[in-house]
Amino acid sequence: MMATSVDDRVDALLAKLGRRVTGPRRRVARLLAGKRGSFSAEAVNEELPDVGRATVYRTLKLLSDAGVLCKAILPDGSPRYSIDHSWHHHHLICSSCETVQEFRSVELERLLCELGDEIPGRVLGHQVDFYVNCVDCLQHERAAEAH
Amino acid sequence: MMATSVDDRVDALLAKLGRRVTGPRRRVARLLAGKRGSFSAEAVNEELPDVGRATVYRTLKLLSDAGVLCKAILPDGSPRYSIDHSWHHHHLICSSCETVQEFRSVELERLLCELGDEIPGRVLGHQVDFYVNCVDCLQHERAAEAH
DNA sequence: AGCATATATGAGACGAAGTATCACAGTCGG
């Protein structure tokens, strides 16, 4: 039995949202489906020269709101998108290569939930980011050091 | 005995950093000293029309790097500055009025530290933000509802 | 105090990232 294609899933998602299935949306979704790691909106733009800039931004926003994509903010403030694989996670952001990885901890989640109860006002959500040097970057660093 | 003035403290800080004490820097620092809550770089700009835009940005960066100011990122990605009162804290960001409050938890800090040990690579730092509706906004909301 | 020099300033150009507008095109229910 065949796995559902990316297009089928996009169609289903858009139908569920009451949005129209269009060529540009399919092209953006297909590109994202093939991506690993995180990427900027402009990167998507450049890879899809025949899709308008505004449409790319609109579609990324649409998919983020739908929970398909997840948006992380680099230390310098610039946003990166990545496929959202899980119901809830946090980020490991590499400060040198700017890669964004997902990261989960039940323990952290529970503590954040407890803390949320103590916070005055209504808690809508939270975000935890670790700024790191990833394993790859550390290796390159060491390779460079070893004259 | 008199408390040290803002200017005295700014002078001392700049001397410690090996930076020059200048009029524009004093004017920015004096404005910030009188501020409550968080503010954008542009807001500082507008309140100091006779200080150049570039200088305002440079000074905010200088003070952030020095640990006097702390930079928080709103959900939409735009940065807000606030006076940094503590050695380490996290943020409560109100999604409706965009106020940024500080927030500390020894427990959270300890857990984050433990998690950091388990993370592959070198951990440089972390950031925790709670997105909330603050007490003030909830009150206004209720007042509006009660026709 | 006066001088030399490194540092800081500010006007404005530049750039990146995202949004608004609007005529036109495409989708989809009937």
Place this chain on the structure above:
DNA sequence: CCGACTGTGATACTTCGTCTCATATATGCT
């Protein structure tokens, strides 16, 4: 197949921040 409504894309515009460079100023030295 048609009509209405949604989506698209070119482009102008906004916002935020950085860069450049001529000018101004703080500071160490004498």
